Amino acid sequence: MQRDTRQRRAIRRVFMNVGRPLAPDEVLEHGQRIVPSLGLATVYRNVKALTDDGWLSEVELPGGGIRYELAERPHHHHFLCRSCDLAFDVHRCPDEIEELAPEGFEVDGHELILFGRCAECR
Amino acid sequence: MQRDTRQRRAIRRVFMNVGRPLAPDEVLEHGQRIVPSLGLATVYRNVKALTDDGWLSEVELPGGGIRYELAERPHHHHFLCRSCDLAFDVHRCPDEIEELAPEGFEVDGHELILFGRCAECR
DNA sequence: GAAGAGATGAGAATTCATTATCATTATAGG
DNA sequence: CCTATAATGATAATGAATTCTCATCTCTTC
Numbered sequence: 001m002q003r004d005t006r007q008r009r010a011i012r013r014v015f016m017n018v019g020r021p022l023a024p025d026e027v028l029e030h031g032q033r034i035v036p037s038l039g040l041a042t043v044y045r046n047v048k049a050l051t052d053d054g055w056l057s058e059v060e061l062p063g064g065g066i067r068y069e070l071a072e073r074p075h076h077h078h079f080l081c082r083s084c085d086l087a088f089d090v091h092r093c094p095d096e097i098e099e100l101a102p103e104g105f106e107v108d109g110h111e112l113i114l115f116g117r118c119a120e121c122r
Numbered sequence: 123m124q125r126d127t128r129q130r131r132a133i134r135r136v137f138m139n140v141g142r143p144l145a146p147d148e149v150l151e152h153g154q155r156i157v158p159s160l161g162l163a164t165v166y167r168n169v170k171a172l173t174d175d176g177w178l179s180e181v182e183l184p185g186g187g188i189r190y191e192l193a194e195r196p197h198h199h200h201f202l203c204r205s206c207d208l209a210f211d212v213h214r215c216p217d218e219i220e221e222l223a224p225e226g227f228e229v230d231g232h233e234l235i236l237f238g239r240c241a242e243c244r
Numbered sequence: 245g246a247a248g249a250g251a252t253g254a255g256a257a258t259t260c261a262t263t264a265t266c267a268t269t270a271t272a273g274g
Numbered sequence: 275c276c277t278a279t280a281a282t283g284a285t286a287a288t289g290a291a292t293t294c295t296c297a298t299c300t301c302t303t304c
Contacts, residue, residue: 003250004302024291039253046251046293060184065291079223082230090223094216097234101201101212104241108204111184111235112219119226119232125271125280146261161283166262169279197264257288257294264287271280 002049010034011046012055021059021067021078021087022056061087077112083121090114124171132156133168134177143181143189143200143209183209183235199234205243212236 014030015022022030024043031038033072047068050056057071067087077090090112098107136152137144143153146165153160169190172178179193183202189209201210212234220229 005251005301007252036235036254041254041293042252062182077222079227079229080191088224088227092222094219094222098236099217099237100199100214100216100234101238102210102241104244105201105210105236105238107236107238109237111237112222113233113235114220114223114227114229115231115233116223116227116229119224122226122228125301127271127281135281159283163263163284246304248301250299252299253297255295257292259290259292261290262288265285266298267283269280269282272278274276274278 006035007031007038007042008046008049010038011043012050012052015056015068015070016051020089021061021069025065027068059087060111077114079114079116079118081118081121082115083117086118088118128157129153129160129164130168130171130228132160133165134172137178137190137192141192142211143183143191145187145189149190182210182233199236201236201238201240203240203243204237205239208240 001104009026010031013034014027016102018030024040027047028038028040028043030044047056051058051068051071054071056068059067059069061067061078063085065081069089074091075093077093079088079090080086080089093112097110097112101107130152133149135156136149141151146162146169149169150160150162150165153165169178173180173190173193176193178190181189181191181200183189183200185207186200191211196213197215199212199215201212202208203210215234219232219234223229
């Protein structure tokens with residue numbers, strides 16, 4: 001059976017509060033403000049479990065590992081700050097995007113990433 | 123000084139022939155058809171040198187390492203096949219894309235990736 | 245509030261891409 | 275053709291992200 005631990009609650013809370021894709025080490029950092037003893041292995045275990053449960057989904061952006069965000073959110077894309085390397089959500093999306101593929105290709109999804117400097121870093 | 127070796131010529135030819143982004147191991151595989159003794163270290167060295175020269179540019183797509191493509195090509199995007207994991211070029215691009223960022227963010231580039239199955243894999 | 249079993253935390257182990265090492269080979273220039 | 279030296283290739287080393295191990299802890303249930 002699956003237990004409702006302090007650590008897992010903290011990790012869920014982090015994602016609900018932050019509202020942008022997080023890398024495991026970011027989850028650790030934010031999570032330790034709630035449960036200071038939180039360890040990195042626990043973050044990996046729970047992030048994986050929550051992803052398997054469908055509560056989180058994986059986001060792959062340039063610049064290293066996989067990040068995670070709340071699943072079942074409205075369609076959106078991402079902005080990646082070249083300065084602080086944080087990822088932010090972009091809630092608008094051009095709609096004819098999937099028409100752009102070459103002839104004969106079957107498109108089932110797309111990802112759009114904007115690069116630049118976030119409001120904070122400017 | 124920089125020498126014009128068989129290996130480097132082979133690697134350049136691979137990129138010119140294939141016309142899509144290649145990961146180092148793909149470069150190795152194609153290059154060995156021209157110079158069978160070609161080694162992986164040489165691929166990494168030359169790909170890096172050609173990138174420093176501005177002849178290649180880096181492409182970061184989901185699913186692992188960096189791929190490379192000919193630099194100085196017209197603006198384009200990529201299609202990533204979920205089945206064979208090859209990357210293809212997409213030559214069309216919606217033009218109002220960079221207007222989508224949140225208020226206060228400064229956009230200096232974008233990447234658009236389509237996912238699906240390529241003509242070959244269907 | 246005891247006991248059983250899942251979860252945790254710290255660090256070791258693993259994986260995989262990339263880089264460094266170094267003896268050998270091949271190129272450019274004379 | 276010769277020489278100096280850049281480049282190569284095989285393999286070891288590195289680095290970073292992720293997973294594993296295991297003793298300990300803490301939920302859950304009775």
